[in-house]
Amino acid sequence: MLRGTKVGLRARHEDDIPILEAELATDVVTASRATGDPWRPITPGSKGSQFAVDDTAQGLAQFSVVELAGGTLVGTATLWGIDTHNRCAHIGLGLLPASRGNGYGTDVVAVLCHYGFVVRGLHRLQIETLADNHAMLRSAERNGFVREGVLRSSSWVMGEFLDEVLLGLLAQDWKPAPNH
Numbered sequence: 001m002l003r004g005t006k007v008g009l010r011a012r013h014e015d016d017i018p019i020l021e022a023e024l025a026t027d028v029v030t031a032s033r034a035t036g037d038p039w040r041p042i043t044p045g046s047k048g049s050q051f052a053v054d055d056t057a058q059g060l061a062q063f064s065v066v067e068l069a070g071g072t073l074v075g076t077a078t079l080w081g082i083d084t085h086n087r088c089a090h091i092g093l094g095l096l097p098a099s100r101g102n103g104y105g106t107d108v109v110a111v112l113c114h115y116g117f118v119v120r121g122l123h124r125l126q127i128e129t130l131a132d133n134h135a136m137l138r139s140a141e142r143n144g145f146v147r148e149g150v151l152r153s154s155s156w157v158m159g160e161f162l163d164e165v166l167l168g169l170l171a172q173d174w175k176p177a178p179n180h
Protein backbone atom coordinates (compact mmCIF):
# COMPACT_ATOMS: atom_id res chain seq x y z
CA MET A 1 0.00 0.00 0.00
CA LEU A 2 1.11 3.57 -0.70
CA ARG A 3 0.68 5.82 2.32
CA GLY A 4 -0.08 9.52 2.55
CA THR A 5 -0.81 11.40 5.76
CA LYS A 6 -4.53 10.59 5.87
CA VAL A 7 -5.16 7.99 3.17
CA GLY A 8 -3.61 4.89 1.68
CA LEU A 9 -3.79 3.70 -1.93
CA ARG A 10 -4.13 -0.05 -2.31
CA ALA A 11 -5.27 -2.56 -4.94
CA ARG A 12 -8.96 -2.75 -5.82
CA HIS A 13 -10.72 -5.51 -3.86
CA GLU A 14 -13.74 -7.32 -5.24
CA ASP A 15 -15.97 -6.06 -2.42
CA ASP A 16 -14.98 -2.41 -3.10
CA ILE A 17 -16.79 -2.53 -6.43
CA PRO A 18 -20.43 -2.60 -5.23
CA ILE A 19 -19.71 0.30 -2.85
CA LEU A 20 -18.05 2.39 -5.56
CA GLU A 21 -20.87 1.60 -7.98
CA ALA A 22 -23.57 2.54 -5.45
CA GLU A 23 -21.89 5.70 -4.21
CA LEU A 24 -20.18 7.06 -7.32
CA ALA A 25 -21.66 5.56 -10.47
CA THR A 26 -25.32 6.22 -9.64
CA ASP A 27 -24.76 9.98 -9.18
CA VAL A 28 -25.42 11.08 -12.75
CA VAL A 29 -24.30 14.68 -12.36
CA THR A 30 -21.05 14.07 -10.45
CA ALA A 31 -20.16 11.08 -12.63
CA SER A 32 -20.81 13.11 -15.80
CA ARG A 33 -18.70 15.97 -14.49
CA ALA A 34 -15.84 13.77 -13.28
CA THR A 35 -15.44 11.21 -16.07
CA GLY A 36 -15.85 13.12 -19.33
CA ASP A 37 -17.90 10.19 -20.60
CA PRO A 38 -21.64 9.90 -21.10
CA TRP A 39 -23.33 8.43 -18.02
CA ARG A 40 -25.02 5.10 -18.60
CA PRO A 41 -26.52 2.55 -16.23
CA ILE A 42 -24.28 -0.37 -15.37
CA THR A 43 -25.70 -3.64 -14.06
CA PRO A 44 -24.24 -4.35 -10.58
CA GLY A 45 -21.43 -6.89 -10.87
CA SER A 46 -21.07 -6.38 -14.63
CA LYS A 47 -17.62 -6.83 -16.18
CA GLY A 48 -18.28 -3.49 -17.90
CA SER A 49 -18.13 -1.69 -14.56
CA GLN A 50 -15.74 1.25 -14.69
CA PHE A 51 -14.46 0.08 -11.31
CA ALA A 52 -13.48 -3.44 -12.42
CA VAL A 53 -9.70 -3.57 -12.71
CA ASP A 54 -7.74 -5.31 -15.44
CA ASP A 55 -4.38 -5.89 -13.76
CA THR A 56 -2.79 -6.72 -17.12
CA ALA A 57 -3.68 -3.38 -18.72
CA GLN A 58 -0.61 -1.32 -19.58
CA GLY A 59 -0.64 2.43 -19.21
CA LEU A 60 -3.03 2.42 -16.28
CA ALA A 61 -2.73 1.97 -12.51
CA GLN A 62 -6.01 1.86 -10.59
CA PHE A 63 -6.19 2.12 -6.81
CA SER A 64 -8.80 2.08 -4.10
CA VAL A 65 -8.39 4.83 -1.55
CA VAL A 66 -8.78 3.94 2.15
CA GLU A 67 -8.52 5.89 5.37
CA LEU A 68 -5.24 5.09 7.09
CA ALA A 69 -7.07 5.07 10.40
CA GLY A 70 -9.39 2.08 10.14
CA GLY A 71 -9.03 1.14 6.47
CA THR A 72 -12.49 2.32 5.38
CA LEU A 73 -12.90 2.65 1.63
CA VAL A 74 -13.24 6.33 0.65
CA GLY A 75 -12.74 6.42 -3.11
CA THR A 76 -10.74 5.70 -6.22
CA ALA A 77 -7.47 7.02 -7.64
CA THR A 78 -5.97 6.39 -11.05
CA LEU A 79 -2.79 7.10 -12.91
CA TRP A 80 -3.87 6.81 -16.55
CA GLY A 81 -2.40 7.40 -19.98
CA ILE A 82 1.02 6.34 -18.67
CA ASP A 83 3.38 7.10 -21.55
CA THR A 84 6.80 5.53 -20.96
CA HIS A 85 8.43 7.27 -23.95
CA ASN A 86 7.51 10.83 -22.97
CA ARG A 87 7.43 9.77 -19.31
CA CYS A 88 4.14 11.45 -18.51
CA ALA A 89 0.73 10.42 -17.20
CA HIS A 90 -2.63 11.80 -16.07
CA ILE A 91 -4.16 11.76 -12.61
CA GLY A 92 -7.80 11.02 -11.79
CA LEU A 93 -9.64 10.60 -8.50
CA GLY A 94 -13.11 10.39 -7.04
CA LEU A 95 -14.11 10.28 -3.39
CA LEU A 96 -17.33 8.95 -1.89
CA PRO A 97 -19.67 11.88 -1.09
CA ALA A 98 -19.33 11.56 2.71
CA SER A 99 -15.54 11.62 2.44
CA ARG A 100 -15.16 14.87 0.49
CA GLY A 101 -13.90 18.08 2.06
CA ASN A 102 -11.65 16.42 4.66
CA GLY A 103 -8.32 16.93 2.93
CA TYR A 104 -8.31 13.42 1.45
CA GLY A 105 -8.30 14.66 -2.15
CA THR A 106 -5.18 16.74 -1.53
CA ASP A 107 -3.52 13.73 0.09
CA VAL A 108 -4.51 11.40 -2.78
CA VAL A 109 -2.87 13.75 -5.29
CA ALA A 110 0.28 13.77 -3.11
CA VAL A 111 0.40 9.96 -3.07
CA LEU A 112 -0.21 9.72 -6.83
CA CYS A 113 2.68 12.17 -7.35
CA HIS A 114 4.91 9.90 -5.27
CA TYR A 115 3.77 6.90 -7.31
CA GLY A 116 4.23 8.69 -10.64
CA PHE A 117 7.54 10.38 -9.98
CA VAL A 118 9.27 7.97 -7.61
CA VAL A 119 7.85 4.52 -8.32
CA ARG A 120 7.30 4.95 -12.07
CA GLY A 121 10.08 7.43 -12.81
CA LEU A 122 7.83 9.82 -14.71
CA HIS A 123 8.85 13.35 -15.63
CA ARG A 124 5.48 15.09 -15.93
CA LEU A 125 2.00 14.62 -14.44
CA GLN A 126 -1.13 16.23 -15.77
CA ILE A 127 -4.67 16.85 -14.51
CA GLU A 128 -7.67 17.99 -16.47
CA THR A 129 -10.70 19.16 -14.52
CA LEU A 130 -13.75 21.32 -15.08
CA ALA A 131 -13.03 25.02 -14.54
CA ASP A 132 -15.60 25.19 -11.71
CA ASN A 133 -14.29 22.13 -9.83
CA HIS A 134 -12.69 24.24 -7.12
CA ALA A 135 -11.95 21.31 -4.78
CA MET A 136 -10.03 19.49 -7.53
CA LEU A 137 -8.19 22.62 -8.66
CA ARG A 138 -7.18 23.37 -5.09
CA SER A 139 -6.13 19.74 -4.40
CA ALA A 140 -3.86 19.94 -7.44
CA GLU A 141 -2.44 23.40 -6.72
CA ARG A 142 -1.71 22.49 -3.09
CA ASN A 143 0.61 19.83 -4.52
CA GLY A 144 2.41 22.24 -6.83
CA PHE A 145 0.44 21.75 -10.05
CA VAL A 146 0.24 24.92 -12.12
CA ARG A 147 -2.50 25.97 -14.49
CA GLU A 148 -1.15 25.66 -18.03
CA GLY A 149 -4.24 26.49 -20.00
CA VAL A 150 -7.99 26.46 -20.44
CA LEU A 151 -9.53 24.01 -22.89
CA ARG A 152 -12.49 26.11 -23.94
CA SER A 153 -15.85 24.33 -24.25
CA SER A 154 -14.05 20.99 -24.29
CA SER A 155 -16.44 18.99 -22.15
CA TRP A 156 -20.11 18.20 -22.85
CA VAL A 157 -21.74 17.94 -19.42
CA MET A 158 -25.46 17.59 -18.83
CA GLY A 159 -26.58 19.69 -21.77
CA GLU A 160 -23.83 22.28 -22.08
CA PHE A 161 -20.20 22.66 -23.09
CA LEU A 162 -17.93 23.53 -20.16
CA ASP A 163 -14.32 24.68 -20.01
CA GLU A 164 -11.64 22.44 -18.56
CA VAL A 165 -8.45 23.60 -16.89
CA LEU A 166 -5.24 21.76 -17.70
CA LEU A 167 -2.71 21.60 -14.86
CA GLY A 168 0.80 20.17 -14.98
CA LEU A 169 3.59 19.33 -12.56
CA LEU A 170 7.16 18.49 -13.50
CA ALA A 171 9.27 16.12 -11.39
CA GLN A 172 11.89 18.82 -10.83
CA ASP A 173 9.27 21.19 -9.36
CA TRP A 174 7.64 18.60 -7.10
CA LYS A 175 8.15 19.02 -3.36
CA PRO A 176 7.27 15.71 -1.74
CA ALA A 177 5.46 15.77 1.60
CA PRO A 178 7.82 14.95 4.49
CA ASN A 179 6.42 11.43 4.95
CA HIS A 180 7.09 10.42 1.32
Ligand SMILES: CC(C)(COP(=O)(O)OP(=O)(O)OC[C@H]1O[C@@H](n2cnc3c(N)ncnc32)[C@H](O)[C@@H]1OP(=O)(O)O)[C@@H](O)C(=O)NCCC(=O)NCCS
Binding pocket: 030, 033, 034, 035, 092, 093, 094, 095, 096, 099, 100, 101, 102, 103, 104, 105, 106, 107, 128, 129, 130, 133, 134, 135, 136, 138, 139, 142
Ligand atom coordinates in the same frame (compact mmCIF):
# COMPACT_ATOMS: atom_id res chain seq x y z
C1 LIG B 1 -12.45 16.76 -6.23
C2 LIG B 1 -12.18 15.89 -4.98
C3 LIG B 1 -11.33 14.70 -5.35
C4 LIG B 1 -11.40 16.79 -3.98
O1 LIG B 1 -11.16 16.06 -2.82
P1 LIG B 1 -11.58 16.62 -1.37
O2 LIG B 1 -11.11 15.66 -0.37
O3 LIG B 1 -13.03 16.95 -1.39
O4 LIG B 1 -10.73 17.96 -1.32
P2 LIG B 1 -9.92 18.50 -0.04
O5 LIG B 1 -10.73 18.30 1.19
O6 LIG B 1 -8.55 17.93 -0.09
O7 LIG B 1 -9.89 20.06 -0.34
C5 LIG B 1 -8.96 20.63 -1.21
C6 LIG B 1 -9.15 22.13 -1.18
O8 LIG B 1 -10.38 22.46 -1.84
C7 LIG B 1 -11.23 23.19 -0.96
N1 LIG B 1 -12.58 22.69 -1.19
C8 LIG B 1 -13.07 21.49 -0.82
N2 LIG B 1 -14.34 21.38 -1.23
C9 LIG B 1 -14.64 22.54 -1.86
C10 LIG B 1 -15.78 23.05 -2.49
N3 LIG B 1 -16.89 22.31 -2.58
N4 LIG B 1 -15.73 24.29 -3.03
C11 LIG B 1 -14.61 25.03 -2.95
N5 LIG B 1 -13.46 24.60 -2.37
C12 LIG B 1 -13.50 23.38 -1.82
C13 LIG B 1 -10.73 22.88 0.44
O9 LIG B 1 -11.04 23.93 1.34
C14 LIG B 1 -9.26 22.74 0.22
O10 LIG B 1 -8.67 24.02 0.11
P3 LIG B 1 -7.50 24.46 1.10
O11 LIG B 1 -6.41 23.47 0.86
O12 LIG B 1 -7.17 25.83 0.68
O13 LIG B 1 -8.07 24.34 2.49
C15 LIG B 1 -13.51 15.43 -4.32
O14 LIG B 1 -14.25 16.52 -3.88
C16 LIG B 1 -14.36 14.56 -5.24
O15 LIG B 1 -14.18 13.35 -5.29
N6 LIG B 1 -15.32 15.18 -5.98
C17 LIG B 1 -16.17 14.46 -6.90
C18 LIG B 1 -15.44 13.79 -8.06
C19 LIG B 1 -14.52 14.76 -8.80
O16 LIG B 1 -14.84 15.91 -9.04
N7 LIG B 1 -13.33 14.25 -9.16
C20 LIG B 1 -12.33 14.99 -9.90
C21 LIG B 1 -12.57 14.87 -11.36
S1 LIG B 1 -11.30 15.65 -12.31
